[in-house]
Amino acid sequence: MEIKGFIENSLVDYDGKISAVVFLPNCNFRCGFCFNQKLVLEPETLETVRLEKIEEYLKSHSDFVDAVVITGGEPCMHPELAELCRKFKKLGLFVKVDTNGSFPGVLKKLAEENLVDYIAMDIKGLFEDYPKITNADVDIKKLRESASFLMNGKIQYEFRITAVPKFVNSETIEKISQLLKGAKKVCLQRFRPENAMDKKLRDAKSYTLEELQELAEILKRFIKDVRIRGA
Template sequence: MSLVDFPDKLCMNLIVPGCNYRCSFCPHEQLIHHHIPMPKIGMAEIVKLLRPRMGFLDGVSLGGGEPFLHRGLGSFLSEMRFQNIKVRIKTNASRPGAIQWVLDEKLIDFLSVFIPAPLSKYADVVNYRIDPKDVRRSIQIVRKSNVAHEFRVKPVPGLVEQEDILEIANTLSGSRRLVIERFDPSHTLDPEICGSDVFSQSELEDIRDSTSPYFGEVILSN
């Protein structure tokens, strides 16, 4: 259960494996490498878990991994709608067509969009060949939608510096909300940066203050 993943709502966190990005600072190795086993829970079991909790639970938060890589996502979201369960999805912005579809079908209530790097160095940071136009299109789709949303960034010394966050902020200028995530060096996809330096609290506050003019709200996550 969480009170922070779905703003102002108590939600159940659901995690899906598989991601097309290979960000070196990713803390979720088990979601990326298929040789690491994870328990599988079917939709019927999820609904069974949710039903007795709907008296106090506001919805579910679906993250990963990248949820939009999964073919069964539409069926899952339709079932959540049928059960009158609100859904928040966290995405890496790599699938603009899928994002547009779930918005057109009115299947989600909140979108959290992680932008790991400025578009100028996107492929180098995510270690995946992606057309920056797809990311930009995802951003435009989300911003034009009527669905509540936020963008998220993660400053990482040596990889995603303060000037990179400012470049991202400029791309997202005029958006409602930015969340600045903290880099956790204790768990990283690339073992070479495990235990590396982090930005200090004062440096993160400087990043927050410098990006504030671009957004309606900037939050430094715990």
């Protein structure tokens, strides 16, 4: 596994913590709205960041950086993920993993071995719409299993909904709210069309802050902590 991106400090990737962000390549989905298309489609064109260099940085900034966020792509596709988390945990850092939810077994293993402190799982729309949203073969049972594991487990988590108007509207949000009823935290993210993988989506409209607030109000009927990001 090669690391294909590194951000030294972020205030927005792990709520309440200053985090470094590590990007892993490849993904089993092909979401039209994905803005990390190079990482997904042609990671070989991106420079590899040496793990030793990242570790050195983290060691020398341990008074400043609290956490590492491992994102992608889909980090859980990589068999070396557990080992990577272990290395960061050994440095005394909190570890967050971002996932599309396709690999519940990996999430469970990371949790069992205390290798992860926070998991963010995407909810891209209604589960039945996933094949057209992700342009991939999707095992919906696995998505349900991941969501249920998070909602019934001990690890801190959030569900993230990228509000692409084509897939997420007041009607679908109502149904998603029922699905996630009782979840601890849900974040609605503004869709950024500029770099969408699907060129046809690049001119698409994204919701205004007011529209996102209306969607958030629907979620709030079922979920205590609802946040809006990127607006």
